[in-house]
Amino acid sequence: MNHYETLFIIKPTLTEEEIKSQVERVKSIIANQNGELLATQDMGMRKLAYEIDKQNRGYYTVVYYTAPADAISELERQLRYNEEILRFMTVKYSNKKEIAQYKKMVDAVSKSSSSEDTTKKASEATEASESAE
Amino acid sequence: MAERRKFKKRYCRYCEQKVEFIDYKDLGMLKYSLSERYKIMPRRLTGNCKKHQEMVTGAIKKARQTALIPYIVDRKRVVENPFELIK
Numbered sequence: 001m002n003h004y005e006t007l008f009i010i011k012p013t014l015t016e017e018e019i020k021s022q023v024e025r026v027k028s029i030i031a032n033q034n035g036e037l038l039a040t041q042d043m044g045m046r047k048l049a050y051e052i053d054k055q056n057r058g059y060y061t062v063v064y065y066t067a068p069a070d071a072i073s074e075l076e077r078q079l080r081y082n083e084e085i086l087r088f089m090t091v092k093y094s095n096k097k098e099i100a101q102y103k104k105m106v107d108a109v110s111k112s113s114s115s116e117d118t119t120k121k122a123s124e125a126t127e128a129s130e131s132a133e
Numbered sequence: 134m135a136e137r138r139k140f141k142k143r144y145c146r147y148c149e150q151k152v153e154f155i156d157y158k159d160l161g162m163l164k165y166s167l168s169e170r171y172k173i174m175p176r177r178l179t180g181n182c183k184k185h186q187e188m189v190t191g192a193i194k195k196a197r198q199t200a201l202i203p204y205i206v207d208r209k210r211v212v213e214n215p216f217e218l219i220k
């Protein structure tokens with residue numbers, strides 16, 4: 001089992017419900033590949049630094065999980081064929097030092113997500129980006 | 134002016150803060166090593182040590198790939214306030 005994090009950006013045109021189901025879909029792929037989800041970081045709707053597929057905004061989610069190495073190719077294959085995902089990136093944390101830092105990140109994420117209402121945070125982020133335009 | 138002052142002190146800001154790891158999503162950590170046009174600043178200007186320069190370079194490249202920061206800022210793609218994204 002290796003330690004991974006995958007960031008993915010969902011199209012901003014989807015409804016809140018559809019975004020949630022996309023996130024669940026990614027989580028279920030990880031589970032089906034014998035991965036264990038450790039934490040989910042909801043970064044919310046953000047302005048993209050450059051246009052991707054004619055979109056200027058995107059909904060950012062990061063999942064932290066342990067999984068066998070062959071799980072990644074299947075996850076990435078499914079993310080690649082999903083047209084609602086604008087971009088994704090997986091980072092592997094391999095040596096001892098990196099894993100120690102990884103655990104710190106996971107702890108920080110799970111602390112902040114349990115204390116805050118994530119759906120509330122998401123809608124606030126949407127409002128903030130809309131008022132910025 | 135503030136920009137110029139930044140270059141004069143030549144010490145590694147990451148060593149100073151005892152940074153062991155730079156997360157690419159932590160844009161506040163990346164901004165010390167980015168120019169106004171989002172270029173990676175050379176070590177001779179920032180004073181970063183080799184270890185942290187390599188760490189921050191990797192993080193900046195990941196942040197670019199995930200559209201957290203731009204690859205380039207040119208005349209066509211001017212950001213109204215270049216540092217709005219990493220403030």
Ligand SMILES: [Zn+2]
Pocket residue numbers: 145146147148149181182183184185186
């Ligand atoms: Zn240093």
